Amino acid sequence: MTTSFPELAEPTMLGWLTDYGLDAEYVRSSGNTLFAKQADGTERPVLDLAGGYGSVLLGHNNPELVALARELFEQQTPIHAQFSRHPYANELVNRLNAVLHREFGVSEPYYGVFANSGAEAIEAAVKHAELDRVLKVGAAVDAVEESVAAARAAVAGGATVAEDAYRALGVPPGDFEALAAEVSRVTAERAARRPVFLALESGFHGKLVGSIQLTHNPVYRTPFTALARPSRFVAFNQPGAVRKILDEERVQLPELVVDGGVVRLGERELPVVTAFLLEPIQGEGGIQEVSAEFAREIATACEEAGVPIVIDEIQSGMGRSGAFFASSQIGLRGDYYALSKSLGGGVAKAAVMLVREEFYRGEFELVHSSTFAKDSFSCTIALKALELMEADGGSAYRKAAELGARLKAVLESIRADHPDLVKDVRGRGLMLGLEFHDQSVNPNPAVAEQAKAGMLGYALAGYLLREHAIRIFPTASATNTLRFEPSIFLTDEEVARVETGLRDAVAVLRHPSKGLV
Secondary structure, rough: OOOOOOOOOOHHHOOOOHOOOOOOOOOEEEEEEEEEEEEOOEEEEEOOHHHHOOOOOOOOHHHHHHHHHHHHHHHOOOOOOOOOOOHHHHHHHHHHHHHHHHHOOOOOOOOEEEEOOOHHHHHHHHHHHHHHHHHHHHHHHHHHHHHHHHHHHHHHHOOEEHHHHHHOOOEEEEEEHHHHHHHHHHHHHOOOOOOOEEOOOOOOOOOOOOHHHHOOOHHHHHHHHHHHEEEEOOOOOOOHHHHHHHHHHHHEEEEEHHHHHHHHEEEEEEOOOEEEEOEEEEOOOOOOOOOOHHHHHHHHHHHHOOOEEEOOOOOOOOOOOOOOOHHHHHHOOOOOOEEEEHHOOOOOEEEEEHHHHHHHHHHHHHHHHOOOOOOOHHHHHHHHHHHHHHHHHHHHHHHHHHHHHHHHHHHHHHHHHHOOOOOOOOEOOOOEEEEOOOOOOOOOOOHHHHOOOOOOHHHHHHHHHHOOEEEEEOOEEEEEEEEEEOOOOOHHHHHHHHHHHHHHHHHHOOOOOOOOO
16 A cells, blocks of 8 residues: 655655656666666666766675675664774774775875765864864964063063064064064964865865865855855866965964074964865766876975865775775875765765874864764675775776776767767766767757756756666766766676667757757
């Protein structure tokens, strides 16, 4: 007996999905296949290229992970045992460290803080980075006050004060206490300045209150401007862009320096920029890769400025690019990493934030927590997922690279045949994008209408689902780009289906009367 309920679970979204024919109900999943429930009760197999937005590198309901999940439930593994020892979490962080050390050729440990989602891992990273900055600001202020005390003692002992020190701070010459007071006032005023976060244009780091202000798309950010943390967006792959903004945000504190019996005015750097966040391969931004050259500039500029780099590997990491860390392929080592999605093997909701030892603050553990994170179930599943990725010398990474190259060749062939319709093919491994040229003047009115509304990618997705049983979506902030993120079990037959479906979709774009939606 079926009970009919009013639609109260995000009905606006469901209505929108229905308009584009994307409102399928999936009742089973396996490998690269989702099974959609039909009106007559039968199931229609659908090739899933969305892959949980990068969450199922190991396929839907991977048999080994499902078997382990059953075993854990049968063993009554504790899901809620907060505030206790978690050896499985410690093992996971150590094994992630081993992978990180191998791919980056380093030995410095990274400490782990657990979360339930990628956006939450980002929140933890920016909170930790801000705690680190606040503590460094406090240390800088203390150092300035210590310099004032040392200068006062020196003056009492006969030291003189350089005339330009008074002039620089607008204090009457000869009044040391007025000078000391002004140094303290200016220091307090500048130290109270709000922090700034840097992120890349077109980047996406989640939609929570904090992370949404680090996501570039103004459609997501603008309604919540009143809740915003100050952020600045760096032009993507543009030489000089990082250093320019870091220089603009630079702030110095005045301090007094005793030099050979003379008190002079010096400067001390104030940490203002909390962190620089980036995805090595932008997911929602249209599958854009950070270049190796730009990565070097980011690393050098941030190191010189003392700004930590937070690398968002939530979608690009866990092997999808052909290496566990996509950032290792461009030589960019982060001070923080945010991991999620395929870390849970498509079975568990698992996420972790890794912090480099140089930046780690143990007191963060006392001011940050997550009720459902670091539990036995999700950590044990993540350990098994990592084991499967690392098996046979990392064969999962090789498969991602090889299958990605095969799929990319198909996309490139379509672009070569239709350069006036297909603008670009981008990405690495099994994280690929196919971008269409603007179709707002397409001779097919239905196509032009969708393009003008910025919905062409969703219309194409609906068409491919309806006509070819292929599930795919555009990237959220670049909707003319279709995103391909299947599992490492993609077959030649499935690649052929993708080519057939895409070529048919391209034919619709060319035909002045064929329906798209």
